[in-house]
Amino acid sequence: MRNNPRSIIAIVPAAGIGSRMGADKPKQYLMLGHQSILAHTLDTLLAHPEITLVVVALHPQDNYFHQLPQSQHPRLTQVAGGGERADSVLAALDYAHTLNPDAWALVHDAARPCVTHDDITQLINAVDIHPQGAILAAPVRDTMKRSDANSHIVHTVDRALLWHALTPQFFPVSVLRQHLSAALAAKVSITDEASAMEWAGVMPGLVCGRIDNIKVTHPDDLQLAALFISQQ
Numbered sequence: 001m002r003n004n005p006r007s008i009i010a011i012v013p014a015a016g017i018g019s020r021m022g023a024d025k026p027k028q029y030l031m032l033g034h035q036s037i038l039a040h041t042l043d044t045l046l047a048h049p050e051i052t053l054v055v056v057a058l059h060p061q062d063n064y065f066h067q068l069p070q071s072q073h074p075r076l077t078q079v080a081g082g083g084e085r086a087d088s089v090l091a092a093l094d095y096a097h098t099l100n101p102d103a104w105a106l107v108h109d110a111a112r113p114c115v116t117h118d119d120i121t122q123l124i125n126a127v128d129i130h131p132q133g134a135i136l137a138a139p140v141r142d143t144m145k146r147s148d149a150n151s152h153i154v155h156t157v158d159r160a161l162l163w164h165a166l167t168p169q170f171f172p173v174s175v176l177r178q179h180l181s182a183a184l185a186a187k188v189s190i191t192d193e194a195s196a197m198e199w200a201g202v203m204p205g206l207v208c209g210r211i212d213n214i215k216v217t218h219p220d221d222l223q224l225a226a227l228f229i230s231q232q
């Protein structure tokens with residue numbers, strides 16, 4: 001039987017500055033075809049039938065978001081993000097918790113505009129077999145090497161059990177909020193939501209997602225993301 005979450009709140013960390021992109025504005029506001037990266041991401045989440053609300057975490061000095069048509073959407077709320085991605089996610093979780101502590105959080109990077117509804121649905125449905133939560137991920141395809149500090153190969157790592165962590169990542173709001181805030185208080189490095197759950201002893205599920213759900217990180221990624229979006 002489907003363990004159907006009562007309410008699903010999408011949380012979108014969008015408070016980064018895009019230092020690796022090196023553009024004249026934060027990368028989430030760069031154009032991909034007719035609209036910005038963030039606008040694509042928000043449209044996909046807002047149009048998903050199981051997502052009730054989208055909470056977007058913005059840089060406190062953000063001067064771009066109010067220009068997006070999506071900023072006026074009745075099912076979208078903004079909160080101030082923090083210094084690291086995890087701080088931004090926690091700020092949005094705090095807000096979501098005041099609305100509905102029993103909701104589930106679907107945390108998705110603003111910078112992954114190519115995510116599809118099929119992948120989101122697949123992740124939500126995975127709660128049936130992963131009741132503590134799960135993430136989209138992609139199995140490593142290439143031969144993997146471990147190096148020393150001088151870029152010499154030390155050995156070949158078995159790729160069979162290695163995955164790339166993607167987003168969305170799907171967890172109960174109250175549990176994720178508790179583990180994320182405890183991990184941050186303990187000064188643990190948290191690069192995704194699953195890291196906080198793992199730190200607390202939970203073993204989240206891995207759901208095989210599409211490899212075109214890329215994170216736009218470097219300038220080259222823009223063309224690739226534009227191509228993927230044009231093909232969807």
Ligand SMILES: Nc1ccn([C@@H]2O[C@H](COP(=O)(O)OP(=O)(O)OP(=O)(O)O)[C@@H](O)[C@H]2O)c(=O)n1
Nearest residue numbers: 013014015016017018019020083084088110111
């Ligand atoms: N303090 C931060 C840092 C990042 N993010 C968001 O987290 C996602 C993934 O982060 P990343 O790709 O690293 O984005 P940036 O931090 O903007 O990029 P860079 O690390 O190159 O500066 C992005 O949607 C970004 O906006 C955030 O909400 N708050």
Ligand SMILES: C[C@](O)(CO)[C@H](O)COP(=O)(O)O
Nearest residue numbers: 109165166167191192193215
């Ligand atoms: C959450 C994440 O997108 C998973 O791949 C990623 O960890 C966040 O960004 P970063 O490039 O690792 O800083």
